[in-house]
Amino acid sequence: MAEIKSAFNASCRNCGLQKVCFPTGLVKSDIDRLDQVVDRKPPLKKNQYLFKSGEAFTSLFAIRAGVIKLYSFSEMGEEIIHGFYLPGDVLGVDALASKEHKLNAVAIDNVSVCALPFDQLTDLSLQIPSLNQQIMMVMSKEVNEGRSHSEMLIKRNADQRVAQFIWSMAERYRVRGYVCDEFRLNILHRDVAVHLGLTPETVSRILAKLHSENIVTWKKKEVKIYNEEALRIAAGGVCEEVEGFA
């Protein structure tokens, strides 16, 4: 029982995501204090919601496993997909200002998360300055991520967007220690299209092209990168390591 618990409910100290997730830069004793605040939630199944627009904000969430899609609707009822969140990513900062979620977070996978009750987190962060820094870090990263997304939408054409999306997913998996030239990606092509400001048809055509050029394939949720360098070029020549939320 204790072993099952540790596998599914690893403490922050034992968690493999420590370097990617919230506790980055905290000393061990502080991680333990944070650990006592963390509320490990039962896993979400595919299509279950972590939170919905309109709900009260109570916690930040750190993803332990699976992928979360963050989205909302425009005034005209169109779906806006703001990003896809991977293990180690933190979710919920958008609601900090209003104390009410404005977005929907849905599992596209089986997902398990750690909830960080915000009241307790703020109390603790007043005692642990570096934790406070950490929260700001997460938010600052999210701001910068938004900027990258806008930049892509403004400056990249359809081919570059798709290439960059795949490249950045690979990069994010690499950072997390997965093999990055061949990985499972449960995201619908349709959702990628929406996220990138394109149509599913366009994405399909570009994937076909990337396939015919032996750069990358993405069939049946399975991404395989055959020519990383060509992919990088196709993405518009990315060189910095991005730790973004695609």
Added chain:
Amino acid sequence: MAEIKSAFNASCRNCGLQKVCFPTGLVKSDIDRLDQVVDRKPPLKKNQYLFKSGEAFTSLFAIRAGVIKLYSFSEMGEEIIHGFYLPGDVLGVDALASKEHKLNAVAIDNVSVCALPFDQLTDLSLQIPSLNQQIMMVMSKEVNEGRSHSEMLIKRNADQRVAQFIWSMAERYRVRGYVCDEFRLNILHRDVAVHLGLTPETVSRILAKLHSENIVTWKKKEVKIYNEEALRIAAGGVCEEVEGFA
């Protein structure tokens, strides 16, 4: 002298931007403590920099007067304009994570700002929880602003973008207590185009159309709104009050 000082160097308590700027939601005694940390900078002239990419991050900045353009360059050397910041807006949160500015902030006007040295601000925010909240609020707003920008880029066509830009500028001036159907806007059409992901030619054509439809004119840095409702519709039917950074 004291009067000159109060006009140009008003304390937070006497500052007309209190409700828009940083101290929102702070009690008077806390505002005074914040006030002691605030470093009122000498005014910037047009084309002078508040900070540049690569510089060390030391302070957040609150704008007292004028307009700041926040921009960077893509990997291919294209200018990316992230937003235009008005009196009461806070600048610099993007650098919180890295402690180094990644963007350029330049005055397009004569601008005066208050610097909030970040070390002192964090110290103070550990003592004043509501100030800490306030910092997060600013960041959270910035995150949401980025989302709005992306949404516009993905879902709005050129006409809607231009209309929405003008509408949101009017709205931001209205919140700040200015007349909002006729105001001065020192921003180059070229810069608006870049910010909106369009070309100057397209913006010019759309402004001509909006003029011919008697909705709005923007000539010689002077914006006049003749038909607010039509403008709202042209923007794609905005209804919520946005307090964004255009």
Added chain:
DNA sequence: CGTTACGTTGAAAGGGTTCAATCCCTGTGG
């Protein structure tokens, strides 16, 4: 084993860009 939603492919249409020429302000110097 069928139904449904996702993915693919093709042809046509359109919105925005691109390129080029011209205009028009603003500031500068004679």
Added chain:
DNA sequence: CCACAGGGATTGAACCCTTTCAACGTAACG
């Protein structure tokens, strides 16, 4: 005070990338 230069704004025409619409293929799930 005027001429000139230079950057920004405007306008037109051709082009091109992406969308749209429509039909078909295919994977997943009850």
